[in-house]
Amino acid sequence: MSAGSASTHATISAATASTPARIGGLFTREGLWATALLATAFAAYFYRWFLQQGLMSSKNIDDWGHAFVIPLISGYVLWKRRDEIVRTPIETFWPGMIAVCLGLYCYLFFLVGVPNHMLAGGAMLLCLFGLVLTVCGTRMMRHIFLPLAFLAFGVTISExxxxxxxxxxxxxxxxxxxxxxxxxxxxxxxxxxxxxxxxxxxxxxxxxxxxxxxxxxxxxxxxxxxxxxxxxxxxxxxxxxxxxxxxxxxxxxxxxxxxxxxxxxxxxxxxxxxxxxxxxxxxxxxxxxxxxxxxxxxxxxxxxxxxxxxxxxxxxx
Incomplete structure (x- = not known):
């Protein structure tokens, strides 16, 4: 094998080796399936809040109609940062489960104990933050935090x-x-x-x-x-x-x-x-x-x- 061929082979091997590191974690087939399952479970647990928020925004479209656009803006910001997100390694951060558990408990409390749509929405966002922090880690959160925080504008404030x-x-x-x-x-x-x-x-x-x-x-x-x-x-x-x-x-x-x-x-x-x-x-x-x-x-x-x-x-x- 010539020196040029060896160099090309080494370059391809290095690129191949680095690819899993760039698209590892959530971006593997298993990771995408796990993400889909988590998203489904999240939507099922908080579906009542999503339904109520949708009805409130529809009935008061002049005051809260913007709530329908908020997730689209957050999604667009994430899409713009896709290169940084893909390059950032996934690191499980277990302390994030504290926020997950607290969010789940508070949601039930503000849904059944002391009904409050706004605070229930805050609990939902806390749980979402904890999930992302646990699964993706602190380094990934640097790119995702602002789009997540922006979702708070989609929660109807108490009258x-x-x-x-x-x-x-x-x-x-x-x-x-x-x-x-x-x-x-x-x-x-x-x-x-x-x-x-x-x-x-x-x-x-x-x-x-x-x-x-x-x-x-x-x-x-x-x-x-x-x-x-x-x-x-x-x-x-x-x-x-x-x-x-x-x-x-x-x-x-x-x-x-x-x-x-x-x-x-x-x-x-x-x-x-x-x-x-x-x-x-x-x-x-x-x-x-x-x-x-x-x-x-x-x-x-x-x-x-x-x-x-x-x-x-x-x-x-």
Missing amino acids: SIMILVTFKLQQISSSGAFLVLSLLGGVMGFAVDISGNVLTVIEASGERHEMNVAEACSGIRMVVAFIALSGAVAMLSCREWWKRLSLLALSVPVSVVMNVIRVTVLGLLTLVDANLAEGEAHTLIGTLLLIPALGLFVLVSWVLNTIVKPQAEGGAA
Whole structure:
């Protein structure tokens, strides 16, 4: 055998030997079967929560419809990181079973003992985290943690917490919309009055159109969707943690500004036809405002990455 043939044979042998290391563990036939069985058992155990979450999101599509998209975004992030995931060796980490057992127990408690959909969802995510940590190890978790954590945005928050969080934001939105409408009224020839959360648009003819901001501004409840949107942009475009946190911090002010715009548009629509500010109109407008919000998050991400160049691969999780 010539020296060239021997060298080629050695190269092929080395590549063949390294291949199992790259695609070992979960990426073997046995590993894929085991993963499928674990996924089936996981879905069977938590199916009641998944069913309830699906029904809640369907019935409140304007508030929680984004829950259907959250797993798709997490899956896309994992797909983008597939090369790093395949190259990372699988190492069983048995302490992860603590999180698995705790998640299983807490789920039953919040399902049967003290029923709470939000906390049951948290227990489900804790169990999922523990499973991945146990099966894949700490090194793999470095690539998977953020997509797993992002799934939390798909859990419906308890109504009492949403009321507590959004009440003040709702007041800010109504005051902001009153200010903008007052400025526009000086130009367009109408007046605006505010009493609590009720805005009254008064035409030049004296006709009054009342708008309950507490109802029309239900879009402030989309604050979770705005935070999830900023989180998705942060995961996909930023490597440093401080940039990701900056985008998340921006999400709440953006949601308030977008809802000021929303209520302002609804107020202007009452001048054309009062019916346009009711029904599906406010839901449609709120959904459309996610588009400029996305553009703003992408712009801020670009500015941050331009001012401070991203770290090299592996510099951040």
